[in-house]
Each structure stands twice: as C-alpha cells, then as structure tokens.
Amino acid sequence: MIYADDEITLEWEKSSIPWLKLFTVEPYREMSDVPSSLRQRIFGLLLLIETEMRDYFRPHKINLASFGNYCPHVHWHIMARYENDSHFPEPMWGKRQREGKLELPDFSAFEQRLVEKLCPLNNV
Numbered sequence: 001m002i003y004a005d006d007e008i009t010l011e012w013e014k015s016s017i018p019w020l021k022l023f024t025v026e027p028y029r030e031m032s033d034v035p036s037s038l039r040q041r042i043f044g045l046l047l048l049i050e051t052e053m054r055d056y057f058r059p060h061k062i063n064l065a066s067f068g069n070y071c072p073h074v075h076w077h078i079m080a081r082y083e084n085d086s087h088f089p090e091p092m093w094g095k096r097q098r099e100g101k102l103e104l105p106d107f108s109a110f111e112q113r114l115v116e117k118l119c120p121l122n123n124v
Helices: 036-057 107-121
Strands: 008-012 019-024 061-065 075-081
Touching (some): 008 036
Antiparallel strands (some): 008 019, 061 075
C-alpha cells in the first residue's frame, strides 16, 4: 500500500514495470455508481499519477485501464510501458513477447515523491 484515505487506496502491482492500482474504498461496481465528487477526484488523481510516472520513469506510453471482470470493484490500473518491456505492445496480462530488460529508476523514490504530492490533495 502506498497511500490510503477514507475514499481511495493506491498500491503497487508486483511487476517488472511501474504499475499502480487505484481503488475506491467503497466497493462501487461501476464508475457511474461513484459519487460525482469522488469521480472527479479519481480522474484528477489518474492525471497526477500519469504525469508523475511520465516525468520520473520516462516511459514510451502510459496505459490506463479499468476492467473489473474478476474484481467487480471500481479500480484503475496505471502502467508505465516501454517498447522493450516483456509484453509490449500487448497488455501485461497478455502474451509475453520477449524477456524484458529494463533499467528503471528506484521505485521507492518514486513512491515517496508521489505520496508527497498526494497528501496535500487529500479530499480535492
């Protein structure tokens, strides 16, 4: 767990790429079930995380996904993708394309940087 408050949690997905998951605390089934103010907050957080990932990790592409087929609880995947990661251009849960060889900056430093940005936004 990277961050949690009364509305959302943010955690790392164990992976060879930078991959975060943003969950609502309340187990809403669909985004249309989420109260408007929280939906706006989620979209703002997704943009913040995307921007920070782009700046820190310098990926080829950021993937944002919200499926919830196995876990019918509103959550978003935010993934920094690289042309030489193990699955690119396939999704990370798709068919492996190659042995990924990434040299990435320290994840814990990114986590600290992100938490510093999230704390002042607590309830934005």
